[in-house]
Amino acid sequence: MSRAFVNEDNAAAQADQPVERQVSAQPNYVTPAGLAQLQARVAELQQMHSQQTAQGERADKQRIADIERDLRYFNQRLQSAQVVASNATDQVRIGHWVTFADEQDREQQVQLVGEDQADAASGLINWGSPLGRALLGAKVGDEVVWQRPAGDLVIEVVAIKTG
Structure with a gap:
């Protein structure tokens, strides 16, 4: 054969x-x-x-x-x-709900979660995504750079709440 x-x-x-x-x-x-x-x-x-x-x-x-x-x-x-669970809201951590504002003062709220839980349509953002990495560790009032394919965007952390 x-x-x-x-x-x-x-x-x-x-x-x-x-x-x-x-x-x-x-x-x-x-x-x-x-x-x-x-x-x-x-x-x-x-x-x-x-x-x-x-x-x-x-x-x-x-x-x-x-x-x-x-x-x-x-x-x-x-x-x-x-x-990962944290009740402290001094800085953004995984599990926190974060409200941020863009340069036109449009606010958006997201929760940083693990990648298997991520669902952008529901506001659940993977902590390792570009937005998640930009927000992780930030404090209220901090401006961070969200590196997007469409171009970098400066956003300001407005509020942090526990999940």
């Missing part, structure tokens, strides 16, 4: 396997709510896996492979999670 046919068979078998989810190199800081979300996601995936494998031969093998990939990812995220 030609080696070309063997390689084609291996390539076809690998095509059925989902691509692994990339784990960030930044520390996995999470808020208490973020930790609860990770725990809920792992429990949900475990339940889905049990339901699929209970179907025996009728189980969707691709679906099982996708669930197992996600379980590996979220279990790793759960294991590496470092819960």
Whole structure:
């Protein structure tokens, strides 16, 4: 048998396997709510896996492979999670709600959270994002530079609240 046919068979078998989810190199800081979300996601995936494998031969093998990939990812995220909580509001920390104003005095409020909890539409910003890095450690009244692809923007921290 030609080696070309063997390689084609291996390539076809690998095509059925989902691509692994990339784990960030930044520390996995999470808020208490973020930790609860990770725990809920792992429990949900475990339940889905049990339901699929209970179907025996009728189980969707691709679906099982996708669930197992996600379980590996979220279990790793759960294991590496470092819960950060602070009641002090002297400077911006992970978990704080921050109100800031831009150069036209337009105010915006965001909460700095871990990357798995981030949801920009809800105002939940990854602490490692450009905006998160700009705000982290700032105090009320501080002006910081938010380095954006559209150009740098000077913003002023107006208020800091605990999450």
